[in-house]
Amino acid sequence: MDNACAVCHDHAPAEHYLCDACQYRMRSWLREITRQLPLLHAVLRPDTGPAQRGGSGRAHSPLPVDVRVLDLLGPGHVVPWIDAHGDQTGGVPLEPLLYGWARYITREIQVPSVRRDRHGTVWSQLCTDPWPHGGSNVPAWCAWLQAYLPYVARQSWAEAMYDQLEDVVNRIQQLTHTRPRSRPMDAPCPDCSAFGLQEREGEFHISCSVCSVRLTREQYDDYRAAIMPGLVRTALLMQAQQERTRQAAAA
Ligand SMILES: [Zn+2]
Numbered sequence: 001m002d003n004a005c006a007v008c009h010d011h012a013p014a015e016h017y018l019c020d021a022c023q024y025r026m027r028s029w030l031r032e033i034t035r036q037l038p039l040l041h042a043v044l045r046p047d048t049g050p051a052q053r054g055g056s057g058r059a060h061s062p063l064p065v066d067v068r069v070l071d072l073l074g075p076g077h078v079v080p081w082i083d084a085h086g087d088q089t090g091g092v093p094l095e096p097l098l099y100g101w102a103r104y105i106t107r108e109i110q111v112p113s114v115r116r117d118r119h120g121t122v123w124s125q126l127c128t129d130p131w132p133h134g135g136s137n138v139p140a141w142c143a144w145l146q147a148y149l150p151y152v153a154r155q156s157w158a159e160a161m162y163d164q165l166e167d168v169v170n171r172i173q174q175l176t177h178t179r180p181r182s183r184p185m186d187a188p189c190p191d192c193s194a195f196g197l198q199e200r201e202g203e204f205h206i207s208c209s210v211c212s213v214r215l216t217r218e219q220y221d222d223y224r225a226a227i228m229p230g231l232v233r234t235a236l237l238m239q240a241q242q243e244r245t246r247q248a249a250a251a
């Protein structure tokens with residue numbers, strides 16, 4: 001295989017189908033899903049206003065839950081990943097999606113489970129179902145899948161899992177009206193010199209919004225340490241010059 005990432009076609013490590021940045025993004029999405037769960041539960045029941053007691057006439061019964069959120073949080077069947085791009089993508093709920101991937105990975109890896117009975121005989125059989133720490137729920141599956149991401153990144157189906165996680169995180173963020181935060185960096189872009197470098201939540205790279213140059217955080221820190229003293233000195237000299245010009249004009 002060549003070492004191009006299946007998602008962004010950037011350079012990927014040897015024997016990998018995902019580059020470091022796309023792996024980082026998947027890990028961030030799994031953390032984000034857990035972080036967003038309380039928000040999803042909060043928007044599940046739209047504010048229907050105070051209960052009307054003692055009213056006369058036929059009671060109006062508004063829909064008690066937001067069905068789009070219920071779609072996501074509700075139960076559902078595990079969808080085989082090869083079918084998930086077909087007609088069934090419409091509303092794969094969160095937990096069956098995560099559990100489906102965990103089960104798929106377990107069966108692919110064929111981890112042996114070993115137990116010893118009371119007579120001391122060792123029994124070994126292949127695991128067919130994953131067992132996360134902390135029970136079977138969304139945060140537990142997110143943690144389980146994060147632990148297996150290094151394995152996932154080496155599989156030809158990694159892109160399918162990437163796409164499905166991206167889709168589900170987009171659905172969640174639309175419902176909770178949240179967006180990844182970004183922060184402008186104080187050093188100018190090393191390529192186009194514009195002040196366009198931004199650190200975006202969940203992204204491996206700091207990137208320039210003007211020319212799309214990308215730097216890892218370590219590269220940015222080294223670059224900033226090298227360039228900023230000179231920039232600050234120049235700015236101070238310019239400020240002093242302006243002050244002298246202003247004083248000369250006032251004299
Ligand atoms: Zn990539």
Ligand SMILES: [Zn+2]
Nearest residue numbers: 189192208211
């Ligand atoms: Zn730039």
